Amino acid sequence: MVRFNSEEGKLEVLQGGIYHFDNKPLIVKAWTPEMEFSKEELLTIPIWIKLPGLDFKYWSARGLSKIGSLVGKPLMVDKQTEKKLGLSYARLLVEVNVGKTLLEEVLFRNEKGVVITQSVTYDWRPSLCDHCHKYGHDKDNCRKLHPTQQHVDETKETKEEDKMQTNARFDKGKEKVQEIRKYGGNTRRYQ
Numbered sequence: 361m362v363r364f365n366s367e368e369g370k371l372e373v374l375q376g377g378i379y380h381f382d383n384k385p386l387i388v389k390a391w392t393p394e395m396e397f398s399k400e401e402l403l404t405i406p407i408w409i410k411l412p413g414l415d416f417k418y419w420s421a422r423g424l425s426k427i428g429s430l431v432g433k434p435l436m437v438d439k440q441t442e443k444k445l446g447l448s449y450a451r452l453l454v455e456v457n458v459g460k461t462l463l464e465e466v467l468f469r470n471e472k473g474v475v476i477t478q479s480v481t482y483d484w485r486p487s488l489c490d491h492c493h494k495y496g497h498d499k500d501n502c503r504k505l506h507p508t509q510q511h512v513d514e515t516k517e518t519k520e521e522d523k524m525q526t527n528a529r530f531d532k533g534k535e536k537v538q539e540i541r542k543y544g545g546n547t548r549r550y551q
């Protein structure tokens with residue numbers, strides 16, 4: 361965990377959302393006093409969502425927040441989106457519950473009462489097991505579903521679980537850790 365020198369620096373890093381570290385996604389979350397570095401903390405993660413083809417009239421903070429709240433808890437709007445630059449999509453960061461399926465589309469009623477179907481795409485999303493509803497592996501590699509594969513997958517699974525529990529551990533060398541810390545921010549490894 362790193363403290364930022366300025367609010368601007370913090371936003372800069374948060375705008376980046378997910379960094380890739382060691383070819384693995386690294387999730388950057390703003391720290392709040394209630395936050396604890398426990399396994400429970402990973403029940404929610406911030407994820408960037410894109411709303412392709414969203415009508416410009418919904419690009420207000422209020423409009424985006426409303427639509428974002430259909431997916432999760434809206435946290436912030438992407439800089440390009442905030443400036444309403446001519447993009448083919450609006451992009452925002454939402455906090456999602458990792459136990460829930462991420463929606464591919466959302467429905468909302470516009471000012472005329474017409475139901476609008478808006479598709480939602482993700483820059484990245486964690487693999488979610490359909491069987492045990494835990495993140496970090498898919499159904500094919502689920503230890504609960506395929507107990508006979510346990511011996512084969514044991515090492516891999518244990519490692520994954522270990523990483524999930526020790527969420528702030530960077531064990532691949534100090535240099536890389538410092539490289540990341542240079543950017544500041546509360547960086548953590550998710551997978």
Ligand SMILES: [Zn+2]
Pocket residue numbers: 489490491492493494497498499501502503504505
């Ligand atoms: Zn599973």
